[in-house]
Amino acid sequence: xxxxxxxxxxxxxxxxxxxxxxxxxxxxxxxxxxxxxxxxxxxxxxxxxxxxxxxxxxxxxxxx
Amino acid sequence: xxxxxxxxxxxxxxxxxxxxxxxxxxxxxxxxxxxxxxxxxxxxxxxxxxxxxxxxxxxxxxxxxxxxxxxxxxxxxxxxxxxxxxxxxxxxxxxxxxxxxxxxxxxxxxxxxxxxxxxxxxxxxxxxxxxxxxxxxxxxxxxxxxxxxxxxxxxxxxxxxxxxxxxxxxxxxxxxxxxxxxxxxxxxxxxxxxxxxxxxxxxxxxxxxxxxxxxxxxxxxxxxx
Numbered sequence: 001x002x003x004x005x006x007x008x009x010x011x012x013x014x015x016x017x018x019x020x021x022x023x024x025x026x027x028x029x030x031x032x033x034x035x036x037x038x039x040x041x042x043x044x045x046x047x048x049x050x051x052x053x054x055x056x057x058x059x060x061x062x063x064x
Numbered sequence: 065x066x067x068x069x070x071x072x073x074x075x076x077x078x079x080x081x082x083x084x085x086x087x088x089x090x091x092x093x094x095x096x097x098x099x100x101x102x103x104x105x106x107x108x109x110x111x112x113x114x115x116x117x118x119x120x121x122x123x124x125x126x127x128x129x130x131x132x133x134x135x136x137x138x139x140x141x142x143x144x145x146x147x148x149x150x151x152x153x154x155x156x157x158x159x160x161x162x163x164x165x166x167x168x169x170x171x172x173x174x175x176x177x178x179x180x181x182x183x184x185x186x187x188x189x190x191x192x193x194x195x196x197x198x199x200x201x202x203x204x205x206x207x208x209x210x211x212x213x214x215x216x217x218x219x220x221x222x223x224x225x226x227x228x229x230x231x232x233x234x235x236x237x238x239x240x241x242x243x244x245x246x247x248x249x250x251x252x253x254x255x256x257x258x259x260x261x262x263x264x265x266x267x268x269x270x271x272x273x274x275x276x277x278x279x280x281x282x283x284x285x286x287x288x289x
Contacts, residue, residue: 004101007165011104011158012085015111018154022267029274036281043288 070269077266081259084252092252101165106252108158109237110260112181115155116219118148118264119188123216126209138205139279141212143272145191147264152185180222187215 001009088106095102122144129137159178160170172178191211198204237243243250 002100004099004165007101007161008089008103011107011161012089014157014161015107015154018150018157019263019267022150026270026274029278033274033277033281036285040281040284040288047288 070266070273073262073266073269077259077262080255080262084256084259087252087255092249093246095249098166101162104158104162104165105237106256107260108155108162109253110257111151111158112155113257114260114264115148115151116223117261118144118151118268119184119212119219120216121268122148122212126212129205129209130213133202135202135205138208139275140272141209142195143268143275145188145212145215147268147271149185149188149192150267151264152181152188155181156185177222180218184215184218184222187218191215 084106088103092103092106094100122141125137125141125144128134129141159181163172163178164170191208194211195204195208198207237245243253245253
């Protein structure tokens with residue numbers, strides 16, 4: 001690989017790495033929000049005296 | 065109405081940017097002066113223009129906030145500045161790589177174009193310090209909006225810097241006579257630019273959806289507390 005090709009590869013790789021990094025952070029954020037939402041739904045249902053409905057918070061998050 | 069702009073932009077970015085970068089690497093002719101390393105142009109310039117577009121979009125949303133006092137524009141302006149900063153980091157990184165292979169140095173303080181872009185980037189980086197130094201509410205939204213609007217003034221200054229410079233090594237590709245490159249190179253550049261703008265739109269929509277969801281979960285937590 002020539003010197004020019006190495007630097008071009010590095011520039012393209014930088015773009016790919018930053019977008020991938022952003023995607024990983026975003027997926028972790030969605031997972032955290034999904035967990036928090038599940039806790040809140042459970043809390044709300046406990047207050048109302050109802051049994052928690054399985055998969056309800058996940059379905060809502062996926063519908064965003 | 066359901067907002068489908070995000071998924072459409074994401075698929076569009078994948079197809080158009082993928083095609084653009086493939087054309088840049090395997091089809092576009094090599095530059096007579098710089099050779100293969102000139103192909104960094106097809107990512108560096110569209111990334112820089114996407115950063116300007118994000119900052120401009122953030123300023124537009126800030127203006128809408130100040131004009132209408134509708135607080136939803138605050139989150140939209142903040143998200144656009146956030147994305148602009150990410151593209152700003154990418155502009156500086158890819159620009160440095162190109163500078164190293166072309167000029168033999170990673171950075172030149174004597175280049176107005178580079179320094180002005182750095183000033184623009186640091187100005188918008190300080191936006192986050194301002195935003196998180198005040199409590200959430202209309203006061204913070206207004207302060208952030210005014211700051212984002214001030215920053216947009218730096219965009220044309222940064223863009224025109226290479227034309228105002230007397231001694232420069234940064235190339236001027238777009239002049240009054242049109243683009244100074246072969247037609248095939250300009251076509252590939254346009255495809256890459258369209259792909260990069262679609263990528264910026266997709267990231268903006270996804271980031272905005274995440275931030276809105278975060279805000280709603282916080283509201284729900286406060287309501288249940």
